[in-house]
Amino acid sequence: MSFVEVFKKLSRSELKLRLYSCTAADVEQALQGASGNLDSLLALLSPAAQPYLEQMAQQAVTLTRQRFGASIGMYIPLYLSNLCANECDYCGFTMSNKIKRKTLSNDEVLDEMRLIKTMGYDSILLVSGEHETKVGIDYFKQVLPLVREQFSHVAMEVQPLGEQDYRELVASGLDAVMLYQETYNPETYSKHHTRGKKKDFIFRLESPDRVARAGVDKIGLGVLLGLDDWRLDALLMGHHIDYLEKTYWRSRYSISLPRLRPCTGGISPKVELTDKGLVQMICAFRLFNQQLEISLSTRETPKLRDNLFALGVTNVSAGSSTQPGGYVEPNTELDQFEISDGRTPQVVAKAMLERGLNPVWKDWETGW
Ligand code: SF4
Numbered sequence: 001m002s003f004v005e006v007f008k009k010l011s012r013s014e015l016k017l018r019l020y021s022c023t024a025a026d027v028e029q030a031l032q033g034a035s036g037n038l039d040s041l042l043a044l045l046s047p048a049a050q051p052y053l054e055q056m057a058q059q060a061v062t063l064t065r066q067r068f069g070a071s072i073g074m075y076i077p078l079y080l081s082n083l084c085a086n087e088c089d090y091c092g093f094t095m096s097n098k099i100k101r102k103t104l105s106n107d108e109v110l111d112e113m114r115l116i117k118t119m120g121y122d123s124i125l126l127v128s129g130e131h132e133t134k135v136g137i138d139y140f141k142q143v144l145p146l147v148r149e150q151f152s153h154v155a156m157e158v159q160p161l162g163e164q165d166y167r168e169l170v171a172s173g174l175d176a177v178m179l180y181q182e183t184y185n186p187e188t189y190s191k192h193h194t195r196g197k198k199k200d201f202i203f204r205l206e207s208p209d210r211v212a213r214a215g216v217d218k219i220g221l222g223v224l225l226g227l228d229d230w231r232l233d234a235l236l237m238g239h240h241i242d243y244l245e246k247t248y249w250r251s252r253y254s255i256s257l258p259r260l261r262p263c264t265g266g267i268s269p270k271v272e273l274t275d276k277g278l279v280q281m282i283c284a285f286r287l288f289n290q291q292l293e294i295s296l297s298t299r300e301t302p303k304l305r306d307n308l309f310a311l312g313v314t315n316v317s318a319g320s321s322t323q324p325g326g327y328v329e330p331n332t333e334l335d336q337f338e339i340s341d342g343r344t345p346q347v348v349a350k351a352m353l354e355r356g357l358n359p360v361w362k363d364w365e366t367g368w
Pocket of ligand 1: 084085086087088091092093094095128129130198
C-alpha cells in the first residue's frame with residue numbers, strides 16, 4: 001500500500017470542479033473548523049476564499065503561535081553537487097545545460113561547513129542534483145557522518161532512494177528528507193521531466209512512503225508553484241500529507257511552497273501565483289493542519305518574506321547559496337535558481353526580532 005493507490009482513486013476533474021464552484025457559505029463553514037478536514041482545505045484554497053483572506057490570516061497567526069510559539073527555525077542549504085542525470089526544463093542543473101559541473105570532496109564539504117558555522121547555523125539541508133552513479137548512496141554515506149559531527153539536525157534533498165538506503169542514512173544521523181513531487185498533474189509532469197529516472201511520476205509519488213517506512217523523523221513535501229493549477233496541486237498535496245500522517249504517525253511533516261524562479265535556460269511560469277495567492281495557500285494549510293511545518297526559502301523577496309514570517313511559516317533559510325562550493329567561492333553561474341532575498345542571516349534574524357519572533361538556529365534534537 002502506498003499513496004499511489006489513494007491518488008488513483010482521486011478524480012482530478014471532480015476536485016477541480018468542486019474547487020471552482022465553491023461558495024461563500026462553503027468557506028464560512030470551513031472557517032468554523034478546518035482542522036484535518038480535506039473538504040475545508042478545498043474551500044479555503046478555492047477562489048471563493050479570497051474575500052476571507054484577512055479572517056484566514058488572523059486564524060493562521062493564532063494557530064501558529066499556539067503550536068510553535070514565537071519561534072522560527074533557521075536552516076541553510078549546503079549544495080553538494082550540481083551533477084544531474086535528469087532533464088527538468090525549469091532547473092539550472094538540468095542535464096543538457098552547459099554549466100560547469102562540480103561535486104564537493106570531503107575537504108570542500110568541511111570548508112563549506114566551517115563558513116556556515118560562522119553564520120550561527122546548527123540545522124542544515126544537504127542538496128544535490130539527481131545522479132545515482134556519481135552522487136549516490138555511497139557518496140551520501142561518506143558525507144553524512146562528517147556533517148552530523150557538526151550539525152544537530154541534518155536534512156537531505158536529493159534523488160529518491162530505496163527504503164534500505166534511507167534506513168542506513170537514518171542510522172548515520174539523517175533526520176529529515178525533502179522530496180518534492182513538483183506537480184500532481186501526471187500530464188504536466190511528463191511535459192517538464194523529459195529524461196532520466198525522474199520521468200517516472202509514480203516512482204516519485206510513492207517515495208515518501210519509503211522514507212516514512214525507514215523511520216525518517218521529518219518528511220517534507222512540495223510542489224513547484226507555476227507548473228500547473230496551484231490550487232489543485234496544493235489540494236492534492238494536502239491529500240498526500242493527510243494520507244502520510246494517518247499511515248505513518250511517528251514522523252513529522254513539512255511543506256515547501258516554492259514559486260518558479262528564473263534560472264539558466266529555464267522556463268517562465270505557466271500559471272502565475274500572486275503574492276495574495278501564496279498568502280491564501282499558507283493560511284489554508286495552517287487552518288487545515290496545526291502541526292504542519294511550513295518552510296520558506298530565499299526565492300521570495302525580503303519584503304514578502306518579512307510579512308510571511310508571522311503568518312504561518314515555521315522554518316526559514318537565509319544567506320543561502322544554491323551552488324556547490326558557493327559559500328567559500330560565490331559564483332552565480334552555477335546557481336540552481338536565482339535568489340530574491342540576498343540578505344545575510346543576521347539581517348533576516350533582526351527583521352524577525354523586530355516583529356516579536358525568535359529565530360532559533362536549530363531544529364528538534366533527538367533526545368534518546
Ligand atoms: S530539479 Fe532536480 S532532478 Fe531536475 S534537473 Fe534540477 S536537480 Fe536535476
